[in-house]
Amino acid sequence: MKTKMRFPVLVILGGMLLAACGGTGETKMTSRLPRVEIQEYEGEDLSSVDSFRENSIKGPQTVSLDTYTLKVSGLVDNPLALTYEQVRTREAYTKVVTLHCVEGWDATILWEGILIDDLLKEAQAQESAVIAIFHAADGYTSSLPVAYLRDKQILLAYKMNGVDVPRERGFPFVVVAEAKWGYKWVKWVTEIELSNDPAYKGYWESFGYSNTGDLDEPFFGP
Numbered sequence: 001m002k003t004k005m006r007f008p009v010l011v012i013l014g015g016m017l018l019a020a021c022g023g024t025g026e027t028k029m030t031s032r033l034p035r036v037e038i039q040e041y042e043g044e045d046l047s048s049v050d051s052f053r054e055n056s057i058k059g060p061q062t063v064s065l066d067t068y069t070l071k072v073s074g075l076v077d078n079p080l081a082l083t084y085e086q087v088r089t090r091e092a093y094t095k096v097v098t099l100h101c102v103e104g105w106d107a108t109i110l111w112e113g114i115l116i117d118d119l120l121k122e123a124q125a126q127e128s129a130v131i132a133i134f135h136a137a138d139g140y141t142s143s144l145p146v147a148y149l150r151d152k153q154i155l156l157a158y159k160m161n162g163v164d165v166p167r168e169r170g171f172p173f174v175v176v177a178e179a180k181w182g183y184k185w186v187k188w189v190t191e192i193e194l195s196n197d198p199a200y201k202g203y204w205e206s207f208g209y210s211n212t213g214d215l216d217e218p219f220f221g222p
């Protein structure tokens with residue numbers, strides 16, 4: 001006789017849950033809640049998005065999404081100009097990666113974004129395009145090999161620890177240049193220009209910082 005009772009009880013409980021979770025089909029309102037940064041991920045402690053030392057060449061940039069587009073240009077057959085929303089609707093990936101600045105500090109963050117290689121595929125990067133030059137809203141540039149971006153599945157991130165990339169950290173998009181020194185992690189990215197020039201030197205590279213920027217090599221010198 002017990003089994004007879006179970007079914008209606010479940011239905012009632014289910015109905016209450018649906019109502020509580022807003023499953024009644026009413027028009028939904030979206031309210032903005034305070035940001036809640038993730039502090040731990042799969043057993044690993046994360047750094048705070050505020051733990052970075054802000055030392056950008058011109059200070060934090062303010063990028064307005066009203067006029068913003070992310071361009072993919074240069075040696076491509078299909079140049080792109082995407083709005084922030086268009087980028088946000090693409091297939092998303094997450095990764096825990098540590099940034100190491102040449103000044104000696106580091107920060108381990110859960111990043112979320114798109115694969116830069118997906119953009120390059122869509123833009124139909126030409127065969128001679130071996131280098132991607134990242135341009136930023138403050139005029140900063142740095143470059144990374146196309147093969148590295150593809151093989152290491154490098155992200156163009158819009159979230160850090162579950163919150164939108166803060167203005168100081170490069171809103172709307174920052175390059176998560178895994179295994180490379182901090183100066184390769186371009187913030188406030190506006191354009192990815194495909195080039196055939198492996199000798200291209202970005203901002204800090206032109207002052208003598210290593211162009212490969214590999215963490216396992218000295219950051220200064222050729």
Ligand SMILES: Nc1nc2c(c(=O)[nH]1)N[C@H]1C(S)=C(S)[C@@H](COP(=O)(O)O)O[C@H]1N2
Pocket residue numbers: 052053054055056057058100101102136137138140168169182183184185186187188
């Ligand atoms: N657009 C832009 N991106 C940039 C920089 C910059 O000056 N401008 N500085 C780089 C350097 S040297 C570092 S260490 C990282 C992290 O800098 P942050 O601590 O100021 O966020 O951003 C990199 N990306």
Ligand SMILES: [Mo]
Pocket residue numbers: 101102103182183
């Ligand atoms: Mo840096």
